[in-house]
Amino acid sequence: MIAELSAGQYRIDFSGENEDRARFDLEVFPVGDADGDRAVTDLDLDAIRQGFGASAGDDRYHIALDGDLDGRISATDLTMAYRNRHYSPPSSDFFTQEIEGSVAQ
Numbered sequence: 001m002i003a004e005l006s007a008g009q010y011r012i013d014f015s016g017e018n019e020d021r022a023r024f025d026l027e028v029f030p031v032g033d034a035d036g037d038r039a040v041t042d043l044d045l046d047a048i049r050q051g052f053g054a055s056a057g058d059d060r061y062h063i064a065l066d067g068d069l070d071g072r073i074s075a076t077d078l079t080m081a082y083r084n085r086h087y088s089p090p091s092s093d094f095f096t097q098e099i100e101g102s103v104a105q
């Protein structure tokens with residue numbers, strides 16, 4: 001899921017099918033972080049430009065370049081990355097949270 005959110009605190013509600021208790025990993029990343037260093041820099045923008053026009057299955061297609069996950073590297077992906085340019089993460093803990101909770105049945 002991709003969501004565009006402003007700074008703040010959020011509650012995430014989710015549900016599953018078979019277990020009444022479960023452990024989840026929640027990964028949060030800035031859209032446009034093509035190299036996975038959790039920041040969006042000019043290097044990421046360059047990588048997206050190099051993949052521009054590629055579709056899923058092409059050699060130049062990499063999912064990390066596909067910000068909206070629609071299977072094509074397009075202007076939308078570049079625009080989304082551009083908006084997150086110079087984003088600095090609040091902490092390393094922010095990105096991966098292990099959540100234990102109940103699952104609605």
Ligand SMILES: [Ca+2]
Binds near residue numbers: 041
């Ligand atoms: Ca990056």
Ligand SMILES: [Ca+2]
Binds near residue numbers: 066067070073076077
């Ligand atoms: Ca895309």
